Amino acid sequence: MMQVVVVGYKVLRKGEWISLNGSTGEVILGQQLLSLLTLCDDLATFMSWADEIRHLKTMANVDTLADALTARQNGAHGIGPCRTKHMISDFEGIFRAMDGLLVTIRLLDPPLYELILEGELHHIVRELTSETGINEEEIFSRIEKLSEVNPMLGYRGCRLGISSYLELTEMQVRAIFEAVISMSNHDIKGLPEIMVPLVGTPQELKHQVSLIRNVAVKVFSETGSSLSYKVGTMIEVPRATLIANEV
Numbered sequence: 001m002m003q004v005v006v007v008g009y010k011v012l013r014k015g016e017w018i019s020l021n022g023s024t025g026e027v028i029l030g031q032q033l034l035s036l037l038t039l040c041d042d043l044a045t046f047m048s049w050a051d052e053i054r055h056l057k058t059m060a061n062v063d064t065l066a067d068a069l070t071a072r073q074n075g076a077h078g079i080g081p082c083r084t085k086h087m088i089s090d091f092e093g094i095f096r097a098m099d100g101l102l103v104t105i106r107l108l109d110p111p112l113y114e115l116i117l118e119g120e121l122h123h124i125v126r127e128l129t130s131e132t133g134i135n136e137e138e139i140f141s142r143i144e145k146l147s148e149v150n151p152m153l154g155y156r157g158c159r160l161g162i163s164s165y166l167e168l169t170e171m172q173v174r175a176i177f178e179a180v181i182s183m184s185n186h187d188i189k190g191l192p193e194i195m196v197p198l199v200g201t202p203q204e205l206k207h208q209v210s211l212i213r214n215v216a217v218k219v220f221s222e223t224g225s226s227l228s229y230k231v232g233t234m235i236e237v238p239r240a241t242l243i244a245n246e247v
Helices: 041-053 065-073 091-097 118-132 136-145 157-163 166-184 202-223 238-242
Strands: 004-007 010-013 018-020 027-029 060-062 078-083 102-106 191-196 230-233
Touching: 060 065, 065 078, 065 091, 078 191, 091 102, 091 166, 118 136, 157 166, 157 202, 166 191, 166 202, 191 202, 202 230
Parallel strands: 060 078, 078 102, 102 191, 191 230
Antiparallel strands: 004 010, 018 027
């Protein structure tokens, strides 16, 4: 069945292009030429004046290496935070882009089942069956158990790394530390700050901090290197707000 959508008086068929002006909301027929956003000369001059007297630092909120590069080019004083929902591997590139500046990395926080794209589910299950020898029914059953009625407040964030999936936290933290050490061998200074997501109790943060420090000790022992790092959290759930002094 052909899918169509009406824009003004023009009927568009599936596969046809439209462009959207994000500032005005105008819908334009066809593909438009795009260009990177840059500071105009007047704004750049004004911002240079502000830099001479400012006391605050501006930290960028990024998802990808491209975001980090853009932030650095536009004068960001660091990253806070870098969300790993869309990028969990290219930490070396992030630290290279932000050489000498703070990089706050927020550990993986979505509900676990979101990491499995619905359209790829059967393909993923077949691969897991082939690699692990576990039958498809058992894998499908495990995936189904990851679904929640209210995943936005339930089994996600730090709780994944506490109750059943310690390796999620360990994997990400090891990647961060190894990336900083790798970059230091190229005279690039990484300043990592690790953010534990969706903490609701002091015990949750304490558990994850202990795990992170244990991974750090292992990595430092294996590489013969060490580095300075910080661990913290963001006050973002109602309970954490009420006990912020304890967290």
